[in-house]
Amino acid sequence: MTSSPPENELPGMAHAGLLEYWYAVCRSAALRRKPKALMLFGTPIVVFRNQAGLAMTLADRCPHRNAPLSAGTVRKNGNLQCAYHGWEFCGNGTCAHIPGRLGTIPAKWGHVVHYVTEERHGLVWVYASADAEPARSLASLVTEPPEGRYVHVLRELQVEAPLLPTLENALDVPHTAFLHRGLFRGAQPHRITATVTRYPDRVVTEYTGEPRPTGLIAKLLSPSGGLVEHSDRFILPSVAEVEYKIGTENHFLVTAYCTPVDEQRTQMFARVAYRTRALGWLIRPLLEAAAMRIFRQDAAMLKLQSDNQHQFGGEHYLNTELDLMGPHIRRLLKEAETHLELSAVVAARKVEFDA
Ligand code: FES
Ligand SMILES: [Fe+2]
Numbered sequence: 001m002t003s004s005p006p007e008n009e010l011p012g013m014a015h016a017g018l019l020e021y022w023y024a025v026c027r028s029a030a031l032r033r034k035p036k037a038l039m040l041f042g043t044p045i046v047v048f049r050n051q052a053g054l055a056m057t058l059a060d061r062c063p064h065r066n067a068p069l070s071a072g073t074v075r076k077n078g079n080l081q082c083a084y085h086g087w088e089f090c091g092n093g094t095c096a097h098i099p100g101r102l103g104t105i106p107a108k109w110g111h112v113v114h115y116v117t118e119e120r121h122g123l124v125w126v127y128a129s130a131d132a133e134p135a136r137s138l139a140s141l142v143t144e145p146p147e148g149r150y151v152h153v154l155r156e157l158q159v160e161a162p163l164l165p166t167l168e169n170a171l172d173v174p175h176t177a178f179l180h181r182g183l184f185r186g187a188q189p190h191r192i193t194a195t196v197t198r199y200p201d202r203v204v205t206e207y208t209g210e211p212r213p214t215g216l217i218a219k220l221l222s223p224s225g226g227l228v229e230h231s232d233r234f235i236l237p238s239v240a241e242v243e244y245k246i247g248t249e250n251h252f253l254v255t256a257y258c259t260p261v262d263e264q265r266t267q268m269f270a271r272v273a274y275r276t277r278a279l280g281w282l283i284r285p286l287l288e289a290a291a292m293r294i295f296r297q298d299a300a301m302l303k304l305q306s307d308n309q310h311q312f313g314g315e316h317y318l319n320t321e322l323d324l325m326g327p328h329i330r331r332l333l334k335e336a337e338t339h340l341e342l343s344a345v346v347a348a349r350k351v352e353f354d355a
Contacts, residue, residue, distance in 0.1 A: 015041060015260070017337045019128040021237050022138045024257040024269045026124050027156060031055060035080060037070035040128055042262040045115065046070040047124060048091075051078030055124045056091030059113040063095070069112070093131070121145060122154055123257065123269055141239060143255055145273050150251075151281055153272040153288070157295060158265060161302035163238070163258055164333060166266040168326040169298050170240035170256050171232045173207070177355050179301060180294050184215040189354040196324050197348040202235045203328035212246050217290050220283045221276055222246035234329050237336050249277040264306065321351050 018041075025038050025047060035048035037060055044060035046069045058080065060068045067084040075081050079088035079096050087110060088097040095110025116127040118138050125142075127134040145152060159166050169175070173194075177185040190213075196205045207230040212222050226247025233241040238259060244252040252274045259267045272291070276283065309315045319327050 015337050017335075017339045018237050018260075018333070019130075020132075020135045021336070022118075022125045022127050022134070022136075022141055023238060023259040024123040025057075025126050025259060025267075027154065027269070028055075028119050028122050028124055031124055033074060035070045035072065035074060037068060039261045040115075040126060041260050044068065044070075045126065046080070047117065047126070048074050048080050050074070050091050051076065054091070055117045055119055056080075057115040057117045057126050058089060058091070058093055059115075059130070061112070062087060063110050063112060121271065141235065143235075143239075143241065145255075145271065146251070146253060146275075148275070150273045150275045151284060153270075153284075155270045155272070157268045157270065157299070158261070159268060159299050159302050160265055161306040162263060163260045163266050164326075164330055165302055165305060166258050166268065167234060167238075167240050167329050169302055170258070170268075171205070171234055171242065171325040171329070173232070173324070173355050174322050174353070175301075179297050180215070182215050183290055183294055184217045185213045185355060188214060192353060192355055194324055194351045194353070195348055196328070196351065198328055201332070202233060203325060203332065204231060204233045205324050206231045217287065217294075218246070220287055220290070221252055221274065222250045223278065226250070232325060234325060234332070236332050247277075249275070251275045322353050324351060 023040060025040060025045070026036060030036070031047060031049060033049070035046050038045050038047055045057050046060040047055060047057045050056055058069060060070050062069050062082040062084065064082065064087055065084060067082055069080055069082055069089065071083040072081045073083070075088060079090055081088045086099040087095055089110070089112050090096050091114065093112040093114035095105050098105060098110070113130040115130060116132070116134055118125050120138060120142055125138050177189060190210055192210045193208050194205050196203065207228070210228040210230060212218050212225045212228055221244070224247065229245040231243050233239070235241070238257055240256040240258060242254045253272070255271045257269045257271070259269070261267050317326070
């Protein structure tokens with residue numbers, strides 16, 4: 001027996017609860033006069049700027065004959081005009097004008113689904129529930145970039161893998177010594193103690209006892225070595241954050257906002273802020289080249305993993321105590337997806353391992 005999908009569920013996606021969150025969809029600088037065709041949870045959306053320069057989001061389908069609104073243009077009055085018969089829509093989805101038609105436009109005609117949109121820290125954010133007021137503020141999700149003498153970098157990348165493995169990969173330590181050998185961690189493993197703490201909306205792992213790793217990136221960040229303070233955070237439903245403090249002067253913070261494009265693709269917006277004893281901008285080209293290499297290795301592995309799961313008809317994971325974050329991320333996403341009460345339990349666990 002099949003039950004009808006919950007209201008608000010998008011075709012083919014079983015993520016009702018996950019729609020009640022904000023997702024980064026594009027960089028602010030990339031959204032200019034031309035409307036942008038994007039995809040969120042498998043649904044085509046169009047993002048555009050109205051006459052005041054505010055970012056607006058509609059479903060990318062004209063209600064008249066279903067032409068993509070992203071093929072249209074933004075008029076001087078800020079309306080998005082369909083390229084086919086010229087119908088015009090405001091940012092809230094109301095049809096404002098039908099060329100050639102006399103009289104007022106009945107309200108039941110021509111309403112396009114709209115999504116509440118905001119901009120923050122150089123990114124355009126969309127609340128993924130159609131025609132709904134946000135249940136939570138964007139500020140509760142987005143961490144503030146550190147202030148002061150930092151180098152800031154924002155990069156956008158697409159991964160051919162679903163949200164969960166992408167988030168897990170971003171926060172998985174044991175693979176760094178193997179898949180990225182020499183780039184961050186070196187050949188000599190160190191004993192590390194990790195403390196995993198689970199909160200209602202996040203999971204945080206703190207690593208202690210780690211000397212500065214011997215790989216290239218760690219050497220660039222802190223040539224003189226030093227003790228490492230390292231923490232990894234997952235914040236529901238889409239944020240993976242990695243923070244390193246090496247010695248007293250070197251600080252490295254990567255915040256990856258992961259947006260489900262559809263069931264098989266995840267768009268990642270990585271915001272990097274770092275401060276080093278050396279002049280930060282001087283090492284930037286080397287640091288970026290190494291970071292891009294790491295990313296390409298991750299993206300290639302995520303695609304292989306994803307393709308293989310398809311061939312075997314689904315995933316079948318075996319977790320050990322070294323898989324610190326994945327099971328928590330899965331559980332938190334599941335709870336959010338199915339509207340389970342987010343468990344208020346705060347639980348901590350200690351694990352020792354070599355990496
Ligand atoms: S399809 Fe958009 S105006 Fe006709
Ligand atoms: Fe990786």
